[in-house]
Amino acid sequence: MRDVIGQRRFLEKLGEQAIRGDVAHAYELSGPRSIGKNTVALRLAQTLNCTAEPRIAGGCGACVSCMKIEKGIHPDVLMVTRLVDQIEQRGKREGERKADAKLISIEQIRAMQQDLALRPLEGRKRVVVIDDAADLSEHAEVALLKTLEEPPIHAVLLLVTPTPARLLETIRSRIQPLPFRAVPRDEIEAALAKRFGAGATRFAAVAAGRPGVAITLALDEAARNARAALEKEFYTLVASRLTERFAWAADLAESERDTQKRNEQIETRLVSWGELLRDAAVTAAGAADRATRPERATETRKLAEGVPTRELVDLAQSFERWRRDVIETTVSARMLLELVALKLPYRADVVAA
Ligand SMILES: [Zn+2]
Missing domain, CATH: 1.20.272 (Zinc Finger, Delta Prime; domain 3)
Structure with a gap:
């Protein structure tokens, strides 16, 4: 899959299925931080909605649709995260009043469900990324269950979390697991050399299997x-x-x-x-x-x-x-x-x- 380091075990098949539009209604992307879960979520959304031909796994990265998804402004790709960071910007007092902002609320899930009921506006599939899915409030989880039981035909839900065990078993039983594993050092080295030159390969060892760590160290x-x-x-x-x-x-x-x-x-x-x-x-x-x-x-x-x-x-x-x-x-x-x-x-x- 374009620009993804590692996870070859399941990505090749998943990429081919996404090109055909033959995907599950919901996936659980789990594994340690910085291992590539969010990148894969993004690339899946791009594969499903890319307008270039022939289609490639990960999307072309250059069409209007791919670029909108990359920037987070595609109308058919929705990110659901907890509100706490936005509220912190508006001032601490408001944040204290709304303790629930530390979790993804039922109101957020209801808004997502209304959005998801509409047909895709520009692309082929409506994609929802919930990150971190373990931050769903109890009520939000129960509400989400309804979507997982009767998902709209054009919907693909991606639940991202480092701690899948914290999700309700009834949710986990309805989503297809994609467990991310530590990436071999030589794969990270090769990717770093390609992107940043030979000098960056020293960050492969320190990343201990997490490509995101290596990329951050190389860039920042x-x-x-x-x-x-x-x-x-x-x-x-x-x-x-x-x-x-x-x-x-x-x-x-x-x-x-x-x-x-x-x-x-x-x-x-x-x-x-x-x-x-x-x-x-x-x-x-x-x-x-x-x-x-x-x-x-x-x-x-x-x-x-x-x-x-x-x-x-x-x-x-x-x-x-x-x-x-x-x-x-x-x-x-x-x-x-x-x-x-x-x-x-x-x-x-x-x-x-
Ligand atoms: Zn594209």
Whole structure:
């Protein structure tokens, strides 16, 4: 499919079906963040509504229809997301009054249903992308079920989520699953070289299977700086005593009122730091070339030499478990961060570079 990195397992067939218009009424696009779910949703909408001939999987990318979809202004392609970000722009007080804005509301789903009942205006299919589908309120989910039970003939619904287990089983049983898997490093490398030149291939390893991470790092200096800042935060914590660590846990737990945004901040740290710990573990085991962050070889070696290998492996596994806890459950952020503070190894000589 045009401009999609990875997921060849199901994309070839899906692309051919979309060209023929022979698609299911609803799909569940699930998998980790930055793995390509939104890109595939966009390309599916373009394949279904592209006006160029012969049609290609992913759409031509150049016709008026493809360009409108890319810009988010095609009348037959509707994005449904939670309203909280729009409301934040209008001022915090309004946001507080409307606590439901942190979820996708039943009013949004009803508006979508009215829209979906109309025939396509310019294209062949009306496509609705719901992102993140796990953010649907309880009432919104029940309302959506009606559409899934009796979908209009021209409708294709794409439910995007990193946490499909949070959707109602009655919804999941009516949609076709498209589970996205980590993309092999050589595939990401090849795509980066093609788009940005050979210098960009170094971001393939650090992406750990997520093409979106590699593309962001290749394009965006701010993203590279943010990533380095998170690494520095980790090494500073490792070189800190418990008092400073607990202060850090309290600060981060209270830093953001919006639970989802705060959890994303915590998740980002758990992913990044889990990789740093894993790098130390593989280095301790004599496989430093398997490290995903070669630019941190000095700090990684200090951790590998100063902390028992088994402890590093256990900790990397704990970080992965905590990451799932943060996105899939209602674990207390403060308690989880204090656990991180307690469990991190203490190494005063790991310099925060
Ligand atoms: Zn096109």
